[in-house]
Amino acid sequence: MNKYFHSVILDSEKCTGCTNCMQKCPTEALRVKDKKAIILNERCIDCGNCIIACPYHAQKAVAENLDALKNYKYKIAIPATTLYGQFMSEVNVDTILQSVKDLGFDYVYDEVIGSDLARILIKNYIKIHGNNTKPLISSHCPSITRLIQSKFPTLMNNIVKIESPMEIAARLVKLKIKEKYGYELSEIGVFYITPCPAKITSIKNPIGIKKSYVDGAISINEIYGDIYKNIKKNRGKETENFMSGSTQGIEWALAGGQSKSLNLTNYIVVDGVENACKIFEKIELGKLNHIDYVEALACTGGCVGGALNVENPFVAENNFRNLLKENKDGITINEKYAIDLCKAGFVCWTEELIPKEIDELSSDIRIAFKKMEKINKLVKELPGLDCGSCGSPTCQAFAEDVVNGLSSIEFCVFSKNNDTQGYDNK
């Protein structure tokens, strides 16, 4: 797989080159060239900010559609827990899940079982590593993991090396169906119904494991209407019992839910990439060595704020509050069973994380040094307005782009030979 596969892509027909996305990208991964945005793949962490920011809906995530189901004999949906909060709170979750099943799946598996198993493993991980490494950092959000990989590589060791609920659920359900019906693994298709572009990337290009057990992802916003129609049909009818996870596990859809379910007392919950960066800066400075756990999530409010959701995150959060009123334990997971699965490398990371050197100007420090001198000189000549008209997010980034050969000085509107990238210069 291409080392820089990304789910977030741009529909250049819709793109007007307005620079809204560029200004909102937390990793400076966007540029505008010839009136079209482009994503610098090695910098993108799939946070989806650009999808939310684009007024023309030109930024989107590549995902599967329901046609992909026909490639498999047995089709399983794992809806992300956030789906439970996408409809008015009086719609029963089993009705939602039945309505997903009716789209053509043979089985629907509750992602929350994955969170419940992960919870056991994280507790165990904290017990083993929590005294030596402080703070441990949750691996729940793949966008954050990628952020650490490229911007805070010294913190890679702080990440809890346990798979996401999505991946754990996919592994458990595939084995279950294989045993029950005798299908080959390749005949079973597991589809994640996702609010999250970063999770789509993790399926194709996983972090910490060799290969994902999820076969495809379908965006919530892509099939929301279809689910909604089925809900109308299914309302008030008997449905199967899909929900098998605990209330605590459901709360993982909200920022802080994970820490709460771990019964932690000394922890930080942070949402939004920029806020997370501030916390990671402090950890790197050794200022948070007294904290046990950091739950960092790229989206506002946690996964309810995922870019591929439909419902407003704050409304969805309220839907969840209603759902969380009732306290259910879910199916019991044996602790030893969970830990053995982890030891076997089935639900925990088996692969080393490798830092991504996206900032390096050259692998030869002398060349990098020369480039840096040129950048510094150029920055002094630029107006420092960070206006974005040149197609780079800031004057500093523009200077870097020019020196790296990605842009050219005349794109600066203040440059003597300015040619504003083909915009009409009235």
Next chain:
Amino acid sequence: MSLVNSEAGLIKLEYDIVQNDFSRAGEASSNLKKVLKQLGVPHQIIRRVAIAAYEAEINIVIHSNGGKITAKISPEYIVLIAKDNGPGIKDIKLAMTEGYSTASNKVREMGFGAGMGLPNIKRCADVFDIQSKKDSTQVTIKISFNLE
């Protein structure tokens, strides 16, 4: 913030530090980190530079009437010079003791001034020097990149 100019083969970066301005403290450290990453300096060394710069910033914010941090970077090493405008340190040896602090209660309540600043800077440095007069203190450190 940073006034950049290159002189005699060194990249020179300067950061003004304002007395009592806690909200901006950390900017110099953060900026230096980015620069060193661009140069491809090993991550653990960058972290030492960042910690030293941050502690120096905080020291100036808490204890002085403002000052300046200057970084001089070569392909082999970085030199940080933290210079403030008084009031000077009376007993340097005491100031270098872990846990010793003259920070006010108010500052301590904010979580700063635990008396670890100078010892921390020294721990991060390959070469450490401190000079103090009545009207100014200057801490100079050098950290090598150990590339070869």
